[in-house]
Amino acid sequence: MTAIETLRRILFAAMLAGCPLACASGDVIDLRSVGRVHGDATAGKAKATVCSACHGPAGVALVPTFPNLAGQNAQYVYWRLVAFKRGVDPDSPMTAQAASLDDVAMRDLAAYFASLPPAAGHATDDATMAGATIYRDGDPARGIPPCQGCHGSDARGRTDVDRNGHARLYPALRGQHAPYVANRLADLARDAAPRTSTQHVMAPIARTLDAASADAIGRWLEAGAP
Numbered sequence: 001m002t003a004i005e006t007l008r009r010i011l012f013a014a015m016l017a018g019c020p021l022a023c024a025s026g027d028v029i030d031l032r033s034v035g036r037v038h039g040d041a042t043a044g045k046a047k048a049t050v051c052s053a054c055h056g057p058a059g060v061a062l063v064p065t066f067p068n069l070a071g072q073n074a075q076y077v078y079w080r081l082v083a084f085k086r087g088v089d090p091d092s093p094m095t096a097q098a099a100s101l102d103d104v105a106m107r108d109l110a111a112y113f114a115s116l117p118p119a120a121g122h123a124t125d126d127a128t129m130a131g132a133t134i135y136r137d138g139d140p141a142r143g144i145p146p147c148q149g150c151h152g153s154d155a156r157g158r159t160d161v162d163r164n165g166h167a168r169l170y171p172a173l174r175g176q177h178a179p180y181v182a183n184r185l186a187d188l189a190r191d192a193a194p195r196t197s198t199q200h201v202m203a204p205i206a207r208t209l210d211a212a213s214a215d216a217i218g219r220w221l222e223a224g225a226p
């Protein structure tokens with residue numbers, strides 16, 4: 001199977017897994033036809049003081065298990081906040097944080113964090129370059145699709161809209177902390193009942209990665225990717 005065929009199969013499987021649930025129960029947040037998110041980055045900066053305790057004053061978290069938000073796709077940030085506010089993950093510290101945010105605040109915060117430069121990279125070594133190969137080419141023998149197909153060849157995610165005006169919610173991964181990446185991939189892989197259509201896309205992909213591969217990809221991303 002070629003890498004592109006693997007990707008097509010995963011997309012199709014995700015669609016089958018995601019759609020009937022999304023359409024039937026109302027339990028899954030269906031993000032397949034949402035529009036572009038607009039917010040005021042300057043207003044968002046003023047509202048981000050509380051966030052900086054955990055996500056860092058410039059959106060780069062000091063604790064490596066906490067995610068950087070600097071340079072993240074605004075559409076992805078906004079919908080993650082909406083999902084936390086709707087209680088998709090009651091155990092997350094973000095559930096309490098999102099509870100007090102109104103819709104305008106979530107849009108403004110998303111615009112602000114998207115406007116910040118992503119975390120600076122550092123030197124790579126052989127271990128990190130192993131992650132680059134999987135990121136670019138996947139591993140057809142193990143059913144791993146190329147990550148760049150959705151997260152971009154530069155790992156900055158995709159912020160455009162498709163020809164129907166539907167927003168793409170592929171997060172930026174460049175500069176993200178390796179321990180956060182590994183933990184989030186493990187969470188996605190474990191989650192038997194994802195609560196958003198986007199998690200339904202990523203969960204089966206996360207399941208194709210063993211811990212060593214997830215770690216190598218994370219280290220390469222943290223080093224600053226391509």
Ligand code: HEC
Nearest residue numbers: 050051053054055066067077080081089092093094097109
């Ligand atoms: C007490 C610490 C803490 C505070 C304060 C906090 N966060 Fe978080 N945030 C986290 C942790 C830990 C995660 C990752 C865990 C998870 O996904 O459940 C996270 C995840 C996120 C994510 C998802 C990131 C991704 O890459 O998927 C977004 C978006 C986010 N936070 C935005 C905010 C915003 C906006 C604020 C301020 C209003 C804020 N956070 C305040 C700890 C915090």
Ligand code: HEC
Nearest residue numbers: 145146147149150169170171181184198199201202205217
């Ligand atoms: C078919 C498209 C697609 C492919 C291919 C893909 N992803 Fe994703 N990925 C997504 C989507 C959509 C999300 C957003 C999930 C959500 O809403 O939480 C995501 C989320 C993630 C996250 C969580 C980011 C964060 O900030 O919390 C990580 C890490 C990730 N992907 C890594 C990978 C890796 C590594 C690969 C390659 C092995 C890969 N992805 C391939 C679509 C894809």
